[in-house]
Amino acid sequence: MDIIIKNGRVIDPGNQIDDILDVAIKDGKIFDVGRKLKLDTQSTYDATGLIVTPGxxxxxxxxxxxxxxxxxxxxxxxxxxxxxxxxxxxxxxxxxxxxxxxxxxxxxxxxxxxxxxxxxxxxxxxxxxxxxxxxxxxxxxxxxxxxxxxxxxxxxxxxxxxxxxxxxxxxxxxxxxxxxxxxxxxxxxxxxxxxxxxxxxxxxxxxxxxxxxxxxxxxxxxxxxxxxxxxxxxxxxxxxxxxxxxxxxxxxxxxxxxxxxxxxxxxxxxxxxxxxxxxxxxxxxxxxxxxxxxxxxxxxxxxxxxxxxxxxxxxxxxxxxxxxxxxxxxxxxxxxGSLSKGNDADVSILRIDDCDVSIEDCIGQTRHVKKRIVPVAVWRGGKEHPVVIAGFGSKPVTTKIxxxxxxxxxxxx
Incomplete structure (x- = not known):
């Protein structure tokens, strides 16, 4: 295996999966999804407490x-x-x-x-x-x-x-x-x-x-x-x-x-x-x-x-x-779109954070939000890429719009 993403909450609606599972990636493809996979691997990613989804x-x-x-x-x-x-x-x-x-x-x-x-x-x-x-x-x-x-x-x-x-x-x-x-x-x-x-x-x-x-x-x-x-x-x-x-x-x-x-x-x-x-x-x-x-x-x-x-x-x-x-x-x-075996190894890892922020719509109205979904990690075709979390606060041109x-x-x- 190139990598096993372990112990995450895998939510894969295309396969009706919502469970604590491992995801194995090999040669840019999904190799397997299962509980406590025992496979030789070059590296592991601990997704405990995180949400693992198809890309x-x-x-x-x-x-x-x-x-x-x-x-x-x-x-x-x-x-x-x-x-x-x-x-x-x-x-x-x-x-x-x-x-x-x-x-x-x-x-x-x-x-x-x-x-x-x-x-x-x-x-x-x-x-x-x-x-x-x-x-x-x-x-x-x-x-x-x-x-x-x-x-x-x-x-x-x-x-x-x-x-x-x-x-x-x-x-x-x-x-x-x-x-x-x-x-x-x-x-x-x-x-x-x-x-x-x-x-x-x-x-x-x-x-x-x-x-x-x-x-x-x-x-x-x-x-x-x-x-x-x-x-x-x-x-x-x-x-x-x-x-x-x-x-x-x-x-x-x-x-x-x-x-x-x-x-x-x-x-x-x-x-x-x-x-x-x-x-x-x-x-x-x-x-x-x-x-x-x-x-x-x-x-x-x-x-x-x-x-x-x-x-x-x-x-x-x-x-x-x-x-x-x-x-x-x-x-x-x-x-x-799913983590089916043989699919391209596109995988996203998310976290739900507590927050206390006002989030705007497109006409300047706001709502007070207590939970926020943020990206933690991402693989595209089996290759990991760095992620960043968006900041808040619209720029002046957006406020004018x-x-x-x-x-x-x-x-x-």
């Missing part, structure tokens, strides 16, 4: 560093926080994807897979990050369905889905939202891959009233992903008057549409999350939507998103599931 998977990140305004470094912001795999959520499109592949996917120690944006340039323009008016879908000429499909077909080893943003400000003030949505739905269907939809401040309704009008999530299919689930702006999942979840949202979940946290810099609202989870509407995926404008607050990293849902009362095993087996299944990542978000929010404390 964490962040279902929603932006990591096209330097080529897009939002791109973070995946090794610094993700692997060092215990996250072994990330899904870049549409930073590149058909004409910019090869740069993402060459300079990020192929160069990173973190495993990077991606969703291809229906817009050919992805999120390369400044307006896509709020630095200037407009956005990536302001003209139909850039929404080339055939180019999207061709790029996916040529790169199926790393492209795992399609992405579209439904937000009036990035679709020519809403004029092109329906057509962008229609083309993204068609491209994903042609490729047989999931579509992730950013749905926020959108002219496409969350709850449809006209039979012939496209709705989101009404027109999503099983396996598609609705992200930014807990924002409180126009097109929130809640009826702003009754504070109950829209029936189209409940129906979508019942037919297999997946719901992603997609925290980001603007899409997590404590009030909405509390109202929704009290109605038992928990996320399927805990994507952080980590990028340059939130990595120093209010998102910080994936363990912080997990901490927020621990505070909300989400069972620990469900939290672990939402960052391991569920995203692996959603994106068809067959060699990770929060103030603007508060003004837009329909639902808040």
């Amino acid at each position: 964490l998977i962040d279902a929603h990140v932006h990591c096209y560093q330097y080529a897009t305004p939002l791109g973070i470094n995946p090794d610094d912001a993700c692997l060092s926080r215990g996250v072994t795999t990330i899904i870049d959520a549409g930073s590149s499109g058909a004409t910019t994807f090869l740069g993402l592949r060459k300079f990020i996917i192929d160069q990173s120690k973190t495993r990077v897979r991606c969703l291809l944006h229906i817009a050919m340039h992805g999120l390369a323009a400044a307006g896509c990050a709020g630095a200037a008016p407009g956005g990536e879908s302001d003209t139909l000429a850039i929404l080339d369905e055939n180019a999207c499909v061709e790029c996916v077909e040529a790169n199926r080893d790393v492209i795992v889905g399609v992405k579209v943003r439904l937000q009036s400000s990035v679709c020519d003030k809403g004029r092109l939202e329906e057509e962008a949505y229609r083309r993204a739905l068609s491209a994903a269907k042609r490729c047989g891959l999931p579509l992730m939809v950013h749905h926020c401040d959108s002219a496409v309704p969350t709850q449809t009233t006209s039979p012939g009008k496209l709705g989101c999530p009404k027109d999503l299919q099983a396996g598609d992903i609705y992200t930014h689930t807990y924002h409180g702006y126009e097109s929130t999942i809640l009826d702003s008057k009754t504070k109950t979840i829209h029936s189209d949202v409940i129906d979508a979940r019942s037919r297999g549409v997946l719901f992603d946290c997609g925290h980001g810099a603007g899409a997590f609202n404590w009030t909405v999350a509390e109202m929704a989870t009290k109605q038992n509407f928990w996320p399927d995926l805990l994507g952080s939507d980590l990028h340059t404008q939130n990595q120093e607050g209010p998102a910080y990293d994936l363990p912080m998103i997990m901490t927020k849902f621990l505070y909300l009362g989400m069972p620990l095993n469900e939290i672990i599931k939402s960052v391991t087996s569920s995203p692996a299944r959603a994106y068809r990542l067959n060699s990770i 929060s103030r603007g978000n508060l003004e837009r929010a329909l639902i808040k404390d």
Whole structure:
């Protein structure tokens, strides 16, 4: 054996395991998981009192560093926080994807897979990050369905889905939202891959009233992903008057549409999350939507998103599931997401610390948190990498964004 991780609480939802066990790694693969394994090994790691999980998977990140305004470094912001795999959520499109592949996917120690944006340039323009008016879908000429499909077909080893943003400000003030949505739905269907939809401040309704009008999530299919689930702006999942979840949202979940946290810099609202989870509407995926404008607050990293849902009362095993087996299944990542024998040896070790801190959402509201999930150690393909724990305290630009978000929010404390 290369290493045995001993005496940890192994939580592996994909294999329905929650027990004190050892994990043996050999040649970059999971060799065995069992009680008090007696195997010759080069080294051991004592995980007594710690939580051992399959390598964490962040279902929603932006990591096209330097080529897009939002791109973070995946090794610094993700692997060092215990996250072994990330899904870049549409930073590149058909004409910019090869740069993402060459300079990020192929160069990173973190495993990077991606969703291809229906817009050919992805999120390369400044307006896509709020630095200037407009956005990536302001003209139909850039929404080339055939180019999207061709790029996916040529790169199926790393492209795992399609992405579209439904937000009036990035679709020519809403004029092109329906057509962008229609083309993204068609491209994903042609490729047989999931579509992730950013749905926020959108002219496409969350709850449809006209039979012939496209709705989101009404027109999503099983396996598609609705992200930014807990924002409180126009097109929130809640009826702003009754504070109950829209029936189209409940129906979508019942037919297999997946719901992603997609925290980001603007899409997590404590009030909405509390109202929704009290109605038992928990996320399927805990994507952080980590990028340059939130990595120093209010998102910080994936363990912080997990901490927020621990505070909300989400069972620990469900939290672990939402960052391991569920995203692996959603994106068809067959060699990770569980500690099954022969899988890639991606392993994360976590600890739940006592704390006494106020943690902010994306509109400046805070909640007082007493327990925090932090990374302790991580192995990617059997190789250990150093980890760090995020600090607290949003930077000034984040505080400014929060103030603007508060003004837009329909639902808040």
